[in-house]
Amino acid sequence: MKQSLLAALSIAMAAAVAAMACSTQGQVDPDVMQIATTPLTCSNKAECDLWWQRAQTWVTNNSKYKVESATDTLIQTAGPDGGKRALAYQITRTANPDGTATIGFAAHCDGSLGCTPNPWEAGADFKQYVRGTAAGAQKPAVKPPQPAPTAMHPDALQGQSVTPTTGEAVSQ
Template sequence: MKNKTLLAGLCLVATAACSTQGQVDPDVMQIATTPLTCSNKAECELWWQRAQTWVASHSKYKIETANDSLIQTAGPDGGKRALAFQITRAASPDGTMTIGFSAHCDSSLGCKPNPWEAGADFKQYVRGATGTAAGAPQGSATPPQNAPDATHPETMPGRTTTLPNGEAMSK
């Protein structure tokens, strides 16, 4: 009887762990989908420098392009879980600039780190938020949940999702 109770308890724990795997924390989703808009030239230049620093320290792929409007890494390589990044900067008619973030991998197992968590981390770092793991290398952050959320088929690996702010996010 003791073994049956133990087995039942382990099955319950395993089921609970599986039911939450792959879901993105609402706070992370909020940060990841909030537009990254700088308001003046000095702030925009600082944020663009921070964007390049973040990509250089978080990408497993080398940066192939880095100019005034695009930061892009190589990749993704076939079947790898590492994220490839594309960061854009576009001027708005009101004089502000918007920095866009896109991350994707080429693995059926999902990306590592999770693109939503990477996007939130990127935006916090670029804005200069303190008290986050934003400046830490990706290996020291909280382990991401990598399985796609079955309730959101648009977040399946290999698919691109357009966020409410017009940015592309893909897995």
């Protein structure tokens, strides 16, 4: 009887700790949110082509799923697989009448405990990389090649593993 009471208390304490963790993990840094929600619009064909190439590189390097489609207007991965927290991506390129184009980002998972990485963090990282403002983004060569800084390590390109409270899809 004493053991079953201890087991019940242990389960209740574990549930309380998990609930507290979930309540703080659903928050997204306002700076990350601003980057993730700012439209990604390139200004001319050359820039749009470069950004689209970067978009495909980012998805290839950051997705746990295989890229299933890569055309001039769509980059899409497989997934999400049932119950998995890994993000599946769908990137679109829509031409605007003024010669610009808008690159759309959508990420979703099927995990009941949320996604890894956080979709907002992934969206912000994606947009910074595509714009060429993130560590490791390919920028036009203007200076002679220099040794790569330590921030260029592949792990530096990964999104944070902050878990939101839901497994809902995020489109930006």
